[in-house]
Amino acid sequence: MIETRNLTKTFKHGNIETHVLKGIDFRAESGEFIAIMGRSGAGKSTFLYQMSLLDVPTSGEIVIDGEHTHAMNQAKRARFRLFRCGYVFQDYALLPELSAIENVALPLLMQNLNKTKAFSRAYEALEKVGLGHRLENIPSNLSGGEQQRVSVARAFAHRPKILFADEPTANLDNESSALVMNIFRELHREGQTIIMVTHEEQYARMAGKIAKIDDGRIISVTNNG
Amino acid sequence: MFPRFTLNLRIGFFLATRQIRRTSPWTTVLIISVMVLTFLNLVVVSGMLVGLVQGIGNATRKEYTSDIIISTLDNKKYIEESANITSLLGTIPEIDSLSRRYVEGAILEANYASRKENEKPNTANVQIFGIDPADEDAVTGLAAHIIDGSYLSSGDYDQIILGNHLLTQYILIEDPNLATLDNVGVGTKIRISVANTVREVTIKGIMESKVDLRSRNAFMIDTQFRNMIGRNDRNVDAIAVLLKKGADPVAVRDKLIRDGVTAFAKVQTYDDAQPKFVKDVVKTFNILGTVFGSIGIVVSSITIFIVIFINAITRRKFIGILKAIGIRGQAIEISYIFQSIFYAVIGSSLGLVLVYSSLVPFFLSHPIDFPFSDGILVAPPKETFIRMGLLVLSTVVAGFIPARMIVRKNTLNSILGRN
Structure with missing residues (x-):
């Protein structure tokens, strides 16, 4: 369902070139929950950004649902992200002036759903993450764990093909981290494809597969029991 | 799209x-x-x-033309048929009041009694308006502009009102092109030379106006002034017309034009009469x-x-x-x-x-x-x-x-x- 072929990413700073991804071949099937692990600077987040079309690789191919994404222009990539991808960022990435329900409803409105339908779907998503009582709170009035749960609700409310999560528990305490990971597990059970970058072993074990990256290459892909 | x-x-x-x-x-x-x-x-x-x-x-x-000003044609000395025009104006319901003005250029001279033989006469050129004091006040509110002395009344023979810019004491910066009268004020006698007539009059009041032109005018009662300029036919030089509140000056001007007034006089609204500058x-x-x-x-x-x-x-x-x-x-x-x-x-x-x-x-x-x-x-x-x-x-x-x-x-x- 998502496949990368010989994916590379090189950053240039003046004359200095840093090769962060050095030819990654990777495949995730529909409905899989894959954790990407690796030490700091291994290239795991960079890999996630390329796969999730937030960045453009230096070379190689990314095929999602049979579509070759390297041929897409910016507008098409944006449309692809809107309809097919969901994102959870390490620092929640909520819009500070929107309430919890507005944050979740925004991508749905952009999908041209009418306001009633968009807000009803946003409400369902927030109920699912246990925040049905915090709909009108703006992010600054929510705890870190609650903000991340809003972010997760925003990521799956529009029923994306793939949910990408970049270190979703890195800023959270144990209790909040467990809550977020339980939501991921629940979504996975319902058939949601999830690709998550983490450096926490205990949460990686909740995924079906663990892909380990080191020095810009995938060094192992293992199935969790 | x-x-x-x-x-x-x-x-x-x-x-x-x-x-x-x-x-x-x-x-x-x-x-x-x-x-x-x-x-x-x-x-x-x-x-x-x-x-x-x-x-x-x-x-x-407000102070000079009023809403409509009827004035002498360029090739005439005064408004012919002034009486008929005045009668016509009396039939127009939009008109509130009017002031008939005799206007003539004159020379004012002051300090002639004390002047030595080799001294230059203290004179100033002026336009004198012969007015009915009540009518002029009704149209332009002239009485309210008196800053010293008092306003004219109908029997004020040999009395004159001077615009303040004719007097040196009211001029802040002297202009060599504009002669002014020195050491004169209310009660001072001055000499007027107009249309071959020389007459001594007393300054009854000094007026001030925002309109520079008006501040260099002088005013006498019409009954005396028309005799001094020999206008025995009572044809005037200008008629200032004040309209009732809400009346349209353009409409009244156009009516006067349609009635043939322009054969004898220029008919202008206050806007038409504004100087080009x-x-x-x-x-x-x-x-x-x-x-x-x-x-x-x-x-x-x-x-x-x-x-x-x-x-x-x-x-x-x-x-x-x-x-x-x-x-x-x-x-x-x-x-x-x-x-x-x-x-x-x-x-x-x-x-x-x-x-x-x-x-x-x-x-x-x-x-x-x-x-x-x-x-x-x-x-x-x-x-x-x-x-x-x-x-x-x-x-x-x-x-x-x-x-x-x-x-x-x-x-x-x-x-x-x-x-």
Whole structure:
């Protein structure tokens, strides 16, 4: 369902070139929950950004649902992200002036759903993450764990093909981290494809597969029991 | 294409309303205050400049021409058939009152009794108006302009009212081209030479006028003055006509023209009779006002540009997030355009209310006392709305450019704060 072929990413700073991804071949099937692990600077987040079309690789191919994404222009990539991808960022990435329900409803409105339908779907998503009582709170009035749960609700409310999560528990305490990971597990059970970058072993074990990256290459892909 | 734009409009509006609603009230107040001041700068500066000149026109109308002025044809010495014209004027219901004026050039001489043989006579050229004091006061309110002594009454033979610019004591800066009378005041006897007649009269009052021309005129009662100039047929040189409140001077002028008055006299509204230089000055001040206004628009555009640019720069991460979750760049740009429109429209509307509910009425009742005019604030609604439209338009452009600059940046770099 998502496949990368010989994916590379090189950053240039003046004359200095840093090769962060050095030819990654990777495949995730529909409905899989894959954790990407690796030490700091291994290239795991960079890999996630390329796969999730937030960045453009230096070379190689990314095929999602049979579509070759390297041929897409910016507008098409944006449309692809809107309809097919969901994102959870390490620092929640909520819009500070929107309430919890507005944050979740925004991508749905952009999908041209009418306001009633968009807000009803946003409400369902927030109920699912246990925040049905915090709909009108703006992010600054929510705890870190609650903000991340809003972010997760925003990521799956529009029923994306793939949910990408970049270190979703890195800023959270144990209790909040467990809550977020339980939501991921629940979504996975319902058939949601999830690709998550983490450096926490205990949460990686909740995924079906663990892909380990080191020095810009995938060094192992293992199935969790 | 069109449904996509409509969707972007909808999302842009959604984002803009939330951002405005939840932005700091102080920021909102500050931006709106800048817009109000810019609007005032745009409307009031040019309005005061034009008002200054319009004040000259208003003063000329009030103190000299009145609503309609009927005057001697260029090739005639006086208005022929003055009596018939006066009768015709009496039949027009819109006319409130009129003042028939005999006008003749004269030389005033002072200090002749004490003048030594080798001394230059102290003279001044003047136009003397022979008037019915009550009629002239009804039309131009001349009595109220007396600053020393008293106004004429119908039996005041050998009495004269002088405009203050004929007297040296009232001239602040001496003009070698304008001769004035020295050491004269109320009660002083002066000599008049007019139409081969020399007569000694007493100064009964001194008048002051905002109309420079009027300040160098002199006034005597018509019954004596017409004898002095030999106008025994009672044909006058000018008739100033005051209309009833609400009457249209153009309509009355046109009626007089249709009735054939122009065969014997020039018929002009106060506007027609305005000297060309006043009209030129109005045009010039209008241009100056537009120039100042344009500078105001540029300043406001730069202000809004900076405000939106700082806003967009500090929100760069969130703009990146919006793009990451699939919100189109155009929708984000539109959200900034809506914010600019909001600030510009609210600021301009408050400015409009301030101009029409406070400033215009205030300056009408308390005009600025310039030596040559009562300065008022002129703000014709049509021009004001054009300026408001320009302000909104320039603000929209100034809001759009920085938003576009930030939106075009790489999505991931924006989210991660990389340059």
